[in-house]
Amino acid sequence: MGRYVLGPLLGKGGMGEVLEGWDVVLCRVVALKILRNMDPTAVIRFMHEAQVHARVAHPNICRVYDVEVSDGTVMIAMQLVRGLNLDQARPDLATEEAVTLMAQVAEGVHAAHRLKLIHRDLKPSNILLERGEDGRWVPYICDFGLAMALDEPAFTASNGIIGTPAYMAPEQFRGDRAQIGPATDVFCLGGTLHYLVYGRPPAGSLASAGGPGGRKRTIELPTNREVHRDLKNILIKCLQPDPGLRYGTAASLAEDLWAHVNGEKVNATLPGPLGRLWRRSRSKVAAVLPYALGAGGLLCGGTATGLYLGHAQAREALLAHRFEVEIGQMERDLQLERAQPLHDLRPALIRARSRMETLQAEMKAGDAAGPGHLALARAALLLRDYGRARAEAERAWDAGGRGPAYARVLAHALGSEATLGEGLGDPPDIGRLETLLLQGRGLTGQGEAFGQALAARLRRDDPKAAAEGLAEAKANPWRVEAVALASTSLCALGHAARDGGDLPGAQAKYREALEAAQGCIALAPSDALAHHAALESARSLAGLQLDQGQLTLEALAGLEAQCRQALRLDPGDPGLQDDWLGLRILKVMRLRDLGRDAREDLDEAMIFQGTRLKEPLTRALRTGRMAVLLLQARAAFQRGEDPGPALQECLKVADPGPFLSRDLRREALIFKARVEASRGVDPGPTLGEALARIPVTDHPSWTASQSACEAWLVRAEWEAAHGQDGAASLRKARTFINAALQLNPGSLPGRALEARLRGRP
Numbered sequence: 001m002g003r004y005v006l007g008p009l010l011g012k013g014g015m016g017e018v019l020e021g022w023d024v025v026l027c028r029v030v031a032l033k034i035l036r037n038m039d040p041t042a043v044i045r046f047m048h049e050a051q052v053h054a055r056v057a058h059p060n061i062c063r064v065y066d067v068e069v070s071d072g073t074v075m076i077a078m079q080l081v082r083g084l085n086l087d088q089a090r091p092d093l094a095t096e097e098a099v100t101l102m103a104q105v106a107e108g109v110h111a112a113h114r115l116k117l118i119h120r121d122l123k124p125s126n127i128l129l130e131r132g133e134d135g136r137w138v139p140y141i142c143d144f145g146l147a148m149a150l151d152e153p154a155f156t157a158s159n160g161i162i163g164t165p166a167y168m169a170p171e172q173f174r175g176d177r178a179q180i181g182p183a184t185d186v187f188c189l190g191g192t193l194h195y196l197v198y199g200r201p202p203a204g205s206l207a208s209a210g211g212p213g214g215r216k217r218t219i220e221l222p223t224n225r226e227v228h229r230d231l232k233n234i235l236i237k238c239l240q241p242d243p244g245l246r247y248g249t250a251a252s253l254a255e256d257l258w259a260h261v262n263g264e265k266v267n268a269t270l271p272g273p274l275g276r277l278w279r280r281s282r283s284k285v286a287a288v289l290p291y292a293l294g295a296g297g298l299l300c301g302g303t304a305t306g307l308y309l310g311h312a313q314a315r316e317a318l319l320a321h322r323f324e325v326e327i328g329q330m331e332r333d334l335q336l337e338r339a340q341p342l343h344d345l346r347p348a349l350i351r352a353r354s355r356m357e358t359l360q361a362e363m364k365a366g367d368a369a370g371p372g373h374l375a376l377a378r379a380a381l382l383l384r385d386y387g388r389a390r391a392e393a394e395r396a397w398d399a400g401g402r403g404p405a406y407a408r409v410l411a412h413a414l415g416s417e418a419t420l421g422e423g424l425g426d427p428p429d430i431g432r433l434e435t436l437l438l439q440g441r442g443l444t445g446q447g448e449a450f451g452q453a454l455a456a457r458l459r460r461d462d463p464k465a466a467a468e469g470l471a472e473a474k475a476n477p478w479r480v481e482a483v484a485l486a487s488t489s490l491c492a493l494g495h496a497a498r499d500g501g502d503l504p505g506a507q508a509k510y511r512e513a514l515e516a517a518q519g520c521i522a523l524a525p526s527d528a529l530a531h532h533a534a535l536e537s538a539r540s541l542a543g544l545q546l547d548q549g550q551l552t553l554e555a556l557a558g559l560e561a562q563c564r565q566a567l568r569l570d571p572g573d574p575g576l577q578d579d580w581l582g583l584r585i586l587k588v589m590r591l592r593d594l595g596r597d598a599r600e601d602l603d604e605a606m607i608f609q610g611t612r613l614k615e616p617l618t619r620a621l622r623t624g625r626m627a628v629l630l631l632q633a634r635a636a637f638q639r640g641e642d643p644g645p646a647l648q649e650c651l652k653v654a655d656p657g658p659f660l661s662r663d664l665r666r667e668a669l670i671f672k673a674r675v676e677a678s679r680g681v682d683p684g685p686t687l688g689e690a691l692a693r694i695p696v697t698d699h700p701s702w703t704a705s706q707s708a709c710e711a712w713l714v715r716a717e718w719e720a721a722h723g724q725d726g727a728a729s730l731r732k733a734r735t736f737i738n739a740a741l742q743l744n745p746g747s748l749p750g751r752a753l754e755a756r757l758r759g760r761p
Helices: 040-055 086-092 095-114 182-198 229-238 250-261 273-280 282-293 296-300 302-339 346-366 369-382 386-398 404-419 430-439 448-458 462-475 480-499 503-523 528-547 553-567 574-593 599-612 619-638 644-652 664-678 684-691 702-721 727-743 748-757
Strands: 004-012 016-023 028-035 064-070 073-078 127-131 137-141
Touching (some): 004 028, 028 040, 040 073, 086 127, 086 182, 095 182, 095 250, 182 250, 250 404, 346 369, 430 448, 448 480, 462 480, 462 503, 503 528, 528 553, 528 574, 574 599, 619 644, 619 664, 664 702, 684 702, 727 748
Antiparallel strands (some): 004 016, 016 028, 028 073
């Protein structure tokens, strides 16, 4: 039928049926909702359903792909969700699992509400479930057939009763369209949760409480099972007959549900009589105040506190809006600044930090800790100050911020600090990070794929991290952090290929990373992170060429010129400083391979370290410092000078990362053993420490095999010089160098070691 091949029947309704279908154009399976009743009113309603449903994009709302008309038949093509609905799954759902699912559903409903769409028919059978990659259920809201757009004319009479009576709110039951709003769907969500918890909907007394002849003020929950007090409070707040006493937004409900799942305090509280009077008369505050002030002794109790808290919440809401506007402006200003031709970025960064100080002062003056720290965390993320971003996001969380925005910002701060940051903090708990990402799903414009890329990178799932990072960058080209993360992940894949001897594969990954970063520079020529991503990729590629003897000094000079230009943006940027130092190390190593004097370049690197770097150093800069000190010690040894001071400082460097896939501490220990042997000191203990750093595996990397060969060769030379049998040590050295050259036959260091072994017994 049209572009679709019809498959099995999935279900039937009053107006038509749903079939599985195959889209022959896009080659994908879909769910086809086919209208069989071609009455003009039905067709209009059917098309309206497709239009309002297609407006909403959220991970927990079933997607609409297309509307097709073929031979007079109208079809809606939708995402096919293979699984059960909540009604079918309820017997096997634990309470906490049900609450988690409903928190996600509430976030999806809030996404619709932001577009002024009210579903009006939320119930267990309209929430489909599908197993995610981690085996957990993922909920999808479907069937927007009764959805109402608040900003459009009604399709039904104002007094019509539309919905499912067991779950509809009292105002919906009365057909009071003027009262229909987000709180109407909140009631339906509460009814669905009631069904999941107690096994039956809140039918009858609750729905009719606000109907003709009744204005019930309180509700009662079943007593057939033990339910946590906080969860009861959430249900009671959702199911209030008066819409004004329910959660104001579905997002507020989601926040409380997540708080309950995490064992944290929920916000569900119900106002007392004076609070209800305040709500009903809020447009006539002057009339309310005499009653409030005349309450006498009540002012000494919780009622006065409630009024004060209402005022405080309003003040906090105003400040939160003010912070939102300020952060939006800061983001636009920095994006514009980074999109300009390459120039000194420091004045713009100073202005942004000054704005942060103003925000902090306003937060303290206004006593708005949650929104204030959230704003400061977002500002720190914009400035790539990931350590402060994490600290501020944690403070916002501790201050009671538990909504999706808080969860998303905290997740991004934790993940960014560990993957893109300076490597100074402790690695985050990946389980916590993924829970936060789940809570923050569906926020528009907030980087859904970027969060998944962060989590994948921390799990060392670099293929997924690269794919998600590039997907985020494609959807939002200004998201330079996503490109940088994808580039880092692609380089990690290149390192893995390199260690395994797949040199063409490594080169391909490095080039892919470089291409992605260069594309980002074209959009943001003054973004330091984009330049660092490009230089880091180029350095990885140059390191591969260095090992093969293919790196030219001309190519290095070109990279150094690029790095000098990038440093104009911010000479104190740790990433760009690492790039400069790494390129200078590559040049020193290449000059050494060519037999040329590298003292001048080595001295420049030492001066750079002593004058430009500031403590505490990032892990990358610690690695650079260790590499420079090791090169300095080796150069002194070759000149017949004392390498001790430089070597001693080298081994003091804490927690260095690898350089060109080499364990620098292992190489420094092997060099120390050579120095000890030359001075008549048994190198055995030092060699033992170095060999202990060789991974215990049947197939070590070629760099590890080269190190092991060199260590056993030093041992063999010591044994031969002291009248001992070094045959066993030589055999081990040959075994390791053969393994290294089998993986990387063109390695210059490997061939040099092979030459040293040649001719020995």
